[in-house]
Every structure is written in C-alpha cells, then in structure tokens.
Amino acid sequence: MPYDADSLTSLTLAIAVIVVLLWGAVWLVRRSRPGASPWDGRDCAVVRSLALGPRERLVVVRVGARHLVVGVGSAQVSLLCELDQPLPPRAPAEQKFGEAIRKAIEQWRGQ
Numbered sequence: 001m002p003y004d005a006d007s008l009t010s011l012t013l014a015i016a017v018i019v020v021l022l023w024g025a026v027w028l029v030r031r032s033r034p035g036a037s038p039w040d041g042r043d044c045a046v047v048r049s050l051a052l053g054p055r056e057r058l059v060v061v062r063v064g065a066r067h068l069v070v071g072v073g074s075a076q077v078s079l080l081c082e083l084d085q086p087l088p089p090r091a092p093a094e095q096k097f098g099e100a101i102r103k104a105i106e107q108w109r110g111q
Contacts, residue, residue: 047087060087 055074067083
C-alpha cells in the first residue's frame with residue numbers, strides 16, 4: 001500500500017500544530033497564575049516529621065489553615081487526626097544549640 005507524500009506531509013503538519021497548541025495552552029495556564037504553578041505545593045507543607053521506624057513516620061502536614069497528623073508507612077498513608085490549634089513555629093537549630101552552649105558555660109562557671 002503506497003503512501004501519498006501530500007497526505008503524509010499534511011498529517012505531520014497537523015500533528016505539529018496540535019503539539020504547538022498544547023504547549024501554548026500549558027504555557028498560558030502557568031503564566032495566568034503568577035507566583036504559583038500547579039506543582040509547587042505552596043498550599044500544603046510538612047510542618048514536623050518524626051521517624052517511628054525504618055519505614056514509618058508520623059507527619060504533621062499544613063493544608064491551608066488546617067494541621068493534620070498523618071501516619072506514613074511503607075504501604076499506606078493514614079489520617080490520624082486534625083489538630084485543634086496549629087503547632088507553634090519551631091526555633092531554628094542554631095538558636096537551640098547556642099542556648100544549650102550558653103547554659104553549659106554558665107553552669108561550668110558557677111561551679
């Protein structure tokens with residue numbers, strides 16, 4: 001069955017136009033939401049995480065204004081509860097370490 005060169009060219013051109021239109025649509029959707037893309041996850045963030053085992057974790061997730069406690073295992077993710085009040089922000093590790101050093105020095109000088 002021989003192929004007609006004109007129909008093959010028109011098919012190739014039609015596929016190229018469709019690809020360009022799809023690319024343009026994706027570009028337009030991403031540009032219409034400045035500062036946010038559908039994949040950046042700004043409305044959802046992990047607040048705290050605690051390892052319970054080699055593959056199990058307890059995670060506090062912020063979704064909008066809600067804080068959810070989630071159990072994460074090797075085979076599933078389970079919602080355990082919703083916190084009544086959000087967790088307070090955690091102090092940076094440098095401040096905790098510096099505070100511990102300062103207390104240790106004060107105790108050492110006091111003895």
